[in-house]
Amino acid sequence: MSQRRPSRQELNRAHRRTGFIGRHEERQSFHANLCLDPGEADYLFHVFGVAGVGKSSLIRHWEGTARAAGAVTAVVNEDANSPIEAMESISAQLARQGQALSRFATTVERYHKQRHEADAALALPAVDCGDGTVSTASRTAAQIGMGALSLAPVIGPAAAALDVDQLARGADRMRAVVSSRFRNHHDAELVLDPLRVLTPAFVQGLAEAADRHSWVVLFFDTWERTEPFLDAWLRSVVLDDDHGDLPLNVVVVISGQAAPVAREWAAHERSDELDPDYPWAVANRGVVHRLAGRYEQAITDLDHAIRLNPRYAWAIANRGAARRRAGHHGAARGDIEQALGMEPANTEYQLQRAMLITTVDGFRDAAGIWRSIGAGDPRDEYGALAVFLAALSTGTEDEANRVFRRFMACNPHCDTLVEATQCLHELAALLGLDREGIDRYRSALANRLIEMRT
Numbered sequence: 417m418s419q420r421r422p423s424r425q426e427l428n429r430a431h432r433r434t435g436f437i438g439r440h441e442e443r444q445s446f447h448a449n450l451c452l453d454p455g456e457a458d459y460l461f462h463v464f465g466v467a468g469v470g471k472s473s474l475i476r477h478w479e480g481t482a483r484a485a486g487a488v489t490a491v492v493n494e495d496a497n498s499p500i501e502a503m504e505s506i507s508a509q510l511a512r513q514g515q516a517l518s519r520f521a522t523t524v525e526r527y528h529k530q531r532h533e534a535d536a537a538l539a540l541p542a543v544d545c546g547d548g549t550v551s552t553a554s555r556t557a558a559q560i561g562m563g564a565l566s567l568a569p570v571i572g573p574a575a576a577a578l579d580v581d582q583l584a585r586g587a588d589r590m591r592a593v594v595s596s597r598f599r600n601h602h603d604a605e606l607v608l609d610p611l612r613v614l615t616p617a618f619v620q621g622l623a624e625a626a627d628r629h630s631w632v633v634l635f636f637d638t639w640e641r642t643e644p645f646l647d648a649w650l651r652s653v654v655l656d657d658d659h660g661d662l663p664l665n666v667v668v669v670i671s672g673q674a675a676p677v678a679r680e681w682a683a684h685e686r687s688d689e690l691d692p693d694y695p696w697a698v699a700n701r702g703v704v705h706r707l708a709g710r711y712e713q714a715i716t717d718l719d720h721a722i723r724l725n726p727r728y729a730w731a732i733a734n735r736g737a738a739r740r741r742a743g744h745h746g747a748a749r750g751d752i753e754q755a756l757g758m759e760p761a762n763t764e765y766q767l768q769r770a771m772l773i774t775t776v777d778g779f780r781d782a783a784g785i786w787r788s789i790g791a792g793d794p795r796d797e798y799g800a801l802a803v804f805l806a807a808l809s810t811g812t813e814d815e816a817n818r819v820f821r822r823f824m825a826c827n828p829h830c831d832t833l834v835e836a837t838q839c840l841h842e843l844a845a846l847l848g849l850d851r852e853g854i855d856r857y858r859s860a861l862a863n864r865l866i867e868m869r870t
Contacts (some may be wrong), residue, residue: 421605423791428449440650444482446461447481447484447485449667450481450482450485450487450630450667451485454664454665455664457665457667458652458668459654459666459668460667460669460670461670462670462671463475463670463671463672464672464673466827472671474635474636474671475635475637475669475671478633478635479491479635480632482667483695485630486629486630487630487631487632488510488513488625488632488633489509489632489633489634489635490505490506490509490510490634490635490660491509491635491637492505492506492635492637492642492646493636493637493638494637494638494642494829496642497642497645497827497829497830498645499615499646499649500524500527500610500611500614500637500641500745502646502826503520503524503615503618504616504647506618506634507524507618510621510625510632515624515625515628515629516621517617517618517620517624518621519617519620520614520617520620520621521773523613524614524617526603526606527606527610527613529638530603530606530607530781531607534607535751540609540729547716556696557845569768581792583615595799596614603663612781615649615652615653615658615659616818618653618659619653619660619661619662620660621660621665623660623662623663626663626666626829627663629665630665630666631667631770632663632665632666632667633666633667634654634666634667634668635669635671635835636650636669636670636671637671637672638671638672639670639672640673640700641829641830641831643672644830645834650668654668657712673695678697680681683685695721695725695728698718698720698721698724699717699718699721699731699734700716701717702714702715702716702718702721702731702735702738702810703718703719703734705717705738706737706738706741707834709840711738711739711742712742714734714738715738715739718731718734718735718738719735727758727869729754729755729758729759729762729765731753732755732758733751733752733753733755733756733762733764733765733768734750736748736750736751736752736772737768737771738776739751740768740771740772745772748772749772752765752768752769752772753769755768756769763789763796763798763836764798766788766789766802767789767802767817767835767839770782770785770786770789770802771839774843774846775842775846779809779810783806786805786806786809787806789802789803790802790803790806794822796826797823797826797827797828797829798832800819800828801823801832801836801839803819803822803823804816804822804823805839805843806821807819808820808840808843808853809843809847809849816853820857823836824864828864833861834865837858837861837862840854840858840861841854
């Protein structure tokens with residue numbers, strides 16, 4: 417019988433005792449790394465740089481290199497809005513390569529069925545949860561959830577607008593529905609705490625794949641978008657023992673615009689401060705200021721990011737949004753038109769132009785622009801958001817509800833949800849929209865944000 421190899425977590429602990437940092441060194445190419453014994457090879461790679469430098473192309477090249485070395489691979493990008501969606505994406509890609517994660521696939525299918533039943537039950541008349549007061553556990557959980565959101569890039573400022581009691585009451589009602597509907601403890605746990613059940617099944621599937629193949633290589637692209645809701649989960653899979661042992665021949669590649677935080681990953685000790693000379697880091701801080709209402713601070717940071725990368729369209733568009741909110745409408749128009757000149761099909765920037773014209777000239781003059789944004793791909797989340805905001809401003813309540821469901825069905829990213837919340841506030845003030853209706857939509861957006869953090 418061959419000697420059992422240590423798991424990745426066991427090797428991490430040994431390396432920490434000897435002072436090993438575990439950062440990928442440039443002296444070793446990705447291909448050469450796959451030629452090493454898994455116990456000696458690097459298992460975590462960071463690829464980082466500003467937009468347009470070819471990170472995604474490099475990821476595709478590395479994926480081909482890994483496949484040629486006998487690996488099974490999967491690429492997770494910004495389409496994954498939660499750990500569950502990331503696991504499902506990986507599972508589907510590995511299955512297409514003949515390596516099904518059978519236990520995970522069965523369990524996640526059961527999760528969706530039971531979650532659908534729970535959601536349907538929530539649509540029925542309310543289950544009696546007691547005297548109407550909020551439980552301490554649910555209030556604490558809601559506060560923790562808001563705290564986690566406030567730490568996430570882009571989401572942060574929106575957390576202040578969330579209603580703790582409203583979220584806690586929703587959690588109490590969900591718990592009551594699940595308890596009454598699912599008598600089996602494991603079924604209830606699957607709905608109430610799906611990651612605790614699904615992640616071990618996922619890790620077991622990776623271990624089975626690693627036993628059959630030379631390597632399992634998982635690529636996480638566009639990390640600047642997915643980090644807020646995947647980082648803690650992915651670190652728990654790679655570094656912690658909570659979900660089972662990860663084999664040594666599982667390699668993780670993270671690609672994004674921000675500088676790597678290698679020591680946090682390798683030694684699990686602390687987070688390095690982001691380098692202020694990375695345009696994404698500075699621009700992201702500027703967007704956080706913008707969403708918090710600190711417009712001049714936002715403009716200062718975004719100015720800095722644009723000096724570092726004058727072709728950074730996302731920073732330019734966000735500076736235009738900040739200038740609009742600060743009342744600098746002429747400068748805002750220049751920024752937004754410049755960003756659209758670089759990326760004319762970008763519906764996020766088109767939405768900012770529609771908001772600017774609505775602010776300056778009124779909704780009637782912007783109506784054609786709002787309609788044009790939503791005339792493209794029905795799966796485009798900013799296009800769907802534009803259709804909803806237009807319906808909210810000029811349509812009936814039934815129409816607004818219908819297109820809001822369409823927007824939420826697009827599974828919008830966390831930053832799009834936050835932008836939707838901000839636009840709701842702005843349009844409500846500009847157009848005198850019904851406060852009760854706005855609060856209902858805002859609550860739905862907040863619940864989705866919390867759900868993406870669990």
